[in-house]
Every structure is written in C-alpha cells, then in structure tokens.
Amino acid sequence: MSLNWFERGTYTTPAPDTPADYVAWAKRAYEHIRQQQQVPVSEPTPPPESPPVEEAPPAPTSFLARAAALRQSRLAALKASLVTSEPAAPEVAPVPVPTPATPAPELDEGFLWSAEILAAQGRRPEEVTLEEINWLQKLRQGLAKTRRSVLNQLKAIVGQGPLDERAVTELETLLLQADVGVTVTDWVIQQIQAQIRQEALPPELALKLLSGLLRQVLERPYQHHAPNLTPVPGQLNIWLITGVNGVGKTTTIGKLAHLATKSGYKCLIAAADTFRAAAVEQVKIWGERAGVGVVSNPSANADPAAVVFDAIGAAQSRGVELLLVDTAGRLQNKQNLMAELQKVRRIIDKKAVNATVESLLVLDATLGQNGLRQAQVFTEAANLTGVILTKLDGTARGGIALAITQELGLPIRFVGAGEGLMDLRPFSSYEFVEALMGI
Ligand SMILES: Nc1nc2c(ncn2[C@@H]2O[C@H](COP(=O)(O)OP(=O)(O)OP(=O)(O)O)[C@@H](O)[C@H]2O)c(=O)[nH]1
Numbered sequence: 001m002s003l004n005w006f007e008r009g010t011y012t013t014p015a016p017d018t019p020a021d022y023v024a025w026a027k028r029a030y031e032h033i034r035q036q037q038q039v040p041v042s043e044p045t046p047p048p049e050s051p052p053v054e055e056a057p058p059a060p061t062s063f064l065a066r067a068a069a070l071r072q073s074r075l076a077a078l079k080a081s082l083v084t085s086e087p088a089a090p091e092v093a094p095v096p097v098p099t100p101a102t103p104a105p106e107l108d109e110g111f112l113w114s115a116e117i118l119a120a121q122g123r124r125p126e127e128v129t130l131e132e133i134n135w136l137q138k139l140r141q142g143l144a145k146t147r148r149s150v151l152n153q154l155k156a157i158v159g160q161g162p163l164d165e166r167a168v169t170e171l172e173t174l175l176l177q178a179d180v181g182v183t184v185t186d187w188v189i190q191q192i193q194a195q196i197r198q199e200a201l202p203p204e205l206a207l208k209l210l211s212g213l214l215r216q217v218l219e220r221p222y223q224h225h226a227p228n229l230t231p232v233p234g235q236l237n238i239w240l241i242t243g244v245n246g247v248g249k250t251t252t253i254g255k256l257a258h259l260a261t262k263s264g265y266k267c268l269i270a271a272a273d274t275f276r277a278a279a280v281e282q283v284k285i286w287g288e289r290a291g292v293g294v295v296s297n298p299s300a301n302a303d304p305a306a307v308v309f310d311a312i313g314a315a316q317s318r319g320v321e322l323l324l325v326d327t328a329g330r331l332q333n334k335q336n337l338m339a340e341l342q343k344v345r346r347i348i349d350k351k352a353v354n355a356t357v358e359s360l361l362v363l364d365a366t367l368g369q370n371g372l373r374q375a376q377v378f379t380e381a382a383n384l385t386g387v388i389l390t391k392l393d394g395t396a397r398g399g400i401a402l403a404i405t406q407e408l409g410l411p412i413r414f415v416g417a418g419e420g421l422m423d424l425r426p427f428s429s430y431e432f433v434e435a436l437m438g439i
Pocket of ligand 1: 243244245246247248249250251252279329393394417418419423
C-alpha cells in the first residue's frame with residue numbers, strides 16, 4: 001500500500017540532539033525532496049554574499065529575540081553547507097527537467113521550522129515529503145493570527161523570567177481571549193502556580209511547561225479513544241460527517257476523499273444531505289476533484305436514509321473501504337435532525353453489520369465558543385466519536401481546540417487550514433501546540 005496519509009505513526013528514530021544536528025537533518029530532508037522532484041539541487045540557493053549572522057544585527061536582548069536570531073543563524077549555516085557540498089555542475093548537454101508536480105521547496109525559515117518539528121517526532125529525513133513540509137507551514141501560518149494576537153504576548157510573559165502573581169493574571173486573560181475556555185484556563189493556571197511555588201522557572205522551561213500542559217489537554221480524550229483514526233484496510237469503514245451548514249462539511253468530505261485515494265483506499269461518497277439540492281451538486285464537484293464516486297438520489301427531498309442504504313449496497317459490491325456520508329446540518333428543528341441522524345444510523349447498523357462506524361462533527365474554528373454550543377446538539381443526536389476542526393487559517397480563536405477536547409471529551413481527528421484539496425491533515429497535538437507556540 002502507498003503511504004497512509006491517515007496514520008500519525010509513532011516513530012522510533014531518536015530526535016537530533018543539538019541545533020547542528022537539526023540543521024544536518026533539515027539539509028538531508030531538503031536534498032531528499034529535491035531528488036524526489038528530480039530537480040538539480042544546485043540552482044536555487046545562491047551562496048550568501050556574506051553570512052547573514054555576521055552582519056551584526058543589534059544584540060538580541062529578550063529570550064524571543066535570541067531564539068529568532070538562533071533560527072536565522074541555523075538557516076544561514078544550512079544554506080551555506082548546501083552550497084559547499086554540491087557536486088560541480090555536470091558538463092553534459094542540458095537534459096529537459098521534468099516539471100515537478102509541486103513547486104520546488106524554498107529553503108527558508110519555514111522549511112527549517114517544519115523540518116525541526118518532523119525531526120523532533122523521530123522521523124527520518126528520507127521519509128519526509130514536500131506535502132508534509134508544506135502542510136506544517138500552512139498550519140503554522142494558519143495559527144499565526146492566534147499566535148500573534150494572544151500567544152505572543154503570552155510567551156512574552158513567561159519569557160520574561162520567573163512568573164509573579166501579576167503575570168499569572170495576565171496569562172489567565174490571554175488564554176481566555178484565545179477561546180481556550182474557563183475550565184482549561186483554570187487548570188493551566190493551577191498547574192503553573194503549583195510549579196512556580198516550588199521554583200522560579202527560567203523562560204525556556206516555562207514555555208516548555210506551558211506547551212506540555214496544552215498538549216495534555218488535547219490528548220485527554222485518548223484515555224477513551226484510540227489516538228489515531230485510520231480506516232481499517234480491506235473492510236468497510238463508514239464515516240458519518242455531521243455539522244451545521246457552512247462549517248466546511250462538503251469541503252472536508254472532498255479533502256478526506258482525496259487523502260483516502262492518495263493512501264490507496266477505495267473510497268465512495270454518499271450525498272445524504274438531500275435537504276438542499278445544491279449540497280448534492282457541491283459534493284459531486286468535490287468527488288470529481290478527488291476522483292471518488294458519489295451516490296445520490298436525484299429526486300427532490302429524497303430520504304437520506306435511502307441514499308445511505310443505496311450507498312452501502314454500492315460500497316459492498318465494489319469492495320469500498322471508506323464510505324463518507326454527507327449529512328444535513330440544519331438546526332432549525334432539533335427533533336427532525338435527531339430523527340434523521342438516528343434513522344441513518346439504524347440503516348448502517350442493519351445493512352453494514354461489520355462496518356467500523358465513526359461519527360465526526362465538523363466545527364468551524366472561527367465560531368469559537370459558539371461552535372461548542374452547536375456541538376452539544378450534535379453530541380446528543382449523532383453519537384459523536386470525534387471532531388474535525390476547519391478554517392484554522394482564518395481565525396485568532398485557535399485555542400478553541402483545547403475547549404473542544406475539554407468540554408466535549410472528544411478527540412480532534414483532523415484539522416483544516418485552507419480551501420484546497422490538500423489543506424486537511426490528521427490532527428497531531430504536538431504539531432498543533434508547536435505551531436501555536438512556535439517561535
Ligand atoms: N479558509 C478556509 N475555508 C474553508 C475551509 N473549509 C471550508 N472552507 C470554506 O467554507 C465555505 C463553506 O464550505 P462548505 O464545505 O460548503 O460547507 P458546508 O458545511 O458543506 O456547507 P453547506 O454546503 O451549506 O452545507 C466554503 O467557501 C469553503 O471553501 C478551511 O479550512 N479554511
């Protein structure tokens with residue numbers, strides 16, 4: 001099977017020890033990606049005229065400035081080493097360079113940051129793909145608003161030195177502003193206070209402590225749910241995709257279908273949001289983009305359960321492994337919504353006895369705490385097993401991810417950070433917190 005894009009995997013390679021090792025790792029990953037693209041490594045990185053580090057920027061004083069300067073110097077070292085280790089340009093007639101499927105990677109600060117995140121998780125540079133690097137950069141850019149509006153101030157507080165009571169109060173305000181929610185904020189503050197009562201924390205350790213606490217909150221649902229959500233190959237998996245209209249359900253189904261086909265799964269979509277005719281048309285367009293068939297019923301206001309019935313039949317006869325079911329999301333009438341989702345569920349349980357069923361709620365991150373209230377309704381109606389958080393690219397409320405895991409007790413399974421086919425990936429608490437807090 002090809003690379004499984006649903007798997008987060010646990011990697012065993014030890015993370016690099018020193019900053020220099022991280023640079024070497026990034027260099028190998030960069031060269032590996034360039035080789036995969038069959039583009040000569042030589043042309044895009046002109047030697048720095050004079051190493052940027054030696055251009056004597058004003059002496060950084062704060063912890064944040066020092067960290068940024070350190071990253072810049074690593075980047076300069078990485079570029080320089082790439083240039084010096086190149087073979088001489090071959091003296092052969094130019095061979096037409098195949099057009100790469102995706103543009104050549106930029107060896108920039110974003111690449112280095114992404115490489116560090118992958119290396120720290122025990123990945124090997126030879127396994128890394130450009131899509132992963134691009135995704136991490138996208139996630140980091142997506143969370144930039146949250147980071148800038150709130151968390152940069154937050155880091156400045158913990159980065160200034162030992163935390164006093166005033167700093168703790170400021171921390172509290174900032175976490176609430178990021179839509180982290182009262183419960184999580186209280187818990188984080190309690191933990192931090194317990195720690196600073198014992199010792200004054202240097203800035204680096206205070207930041208680490210904070211990141212660790214945020215990760216703990218995001219990972220709490222794994223006590224009751226598996227940490228990964230991967231379709232079981234060779235059997236039918238049915239994922240019910242629920243959520244209010246406009247949160248990005250259809251787009252998400254298209255993106256999931258794309259991940260599935262890329263990973264080698266046989267995938268099918270059931271257009272069971274029959275309430276709006278346009279919804280069926282939209283889902284068909286996404287199905288086409290992802291190269292996945294769509295089962296629908298052309299008659300107006302067709303019974304969604306009947307569409308699901310037909311789709312299960314088609315899935316079983318075609319050996320489909322992942323059936324994605326688009327459901328209606330109107331909330332005007334909770335009873336109807338509940339009855340409809342329950343009917344769909346009954347059909348699945350009857351007709352696909354052995355299928356692995358997931359019920360995933362799509363939430364729009366830009367709605368912040370309001371999204372959580374919608375979620376309560378679906379929790380009652382749809383027997384939810386996880387959440388997909390969309391539109392992280394357009395919000396300063398990225399902290400809502402923490403409120404979701406805390407308040408709903410459900411794992412975040414995927415995050416969306418853009419409108420393109422590739423802009424959705426399985427959730428990783430490590431990557432999320434690094435993108436949120438990353439310097
Ligand atoms: N910026 C951004 N936009 C997104 C994302 N996901 C979806 N969208 C946009 O959100 C809008 C609504 O997306 P849909 O997929 O149609 O939402 P829906 O929940 O299916 O809504 P209905 O079709 O009305 O049921 C579209 O313009 C999408 O392009 C995301 O991760 N980031």
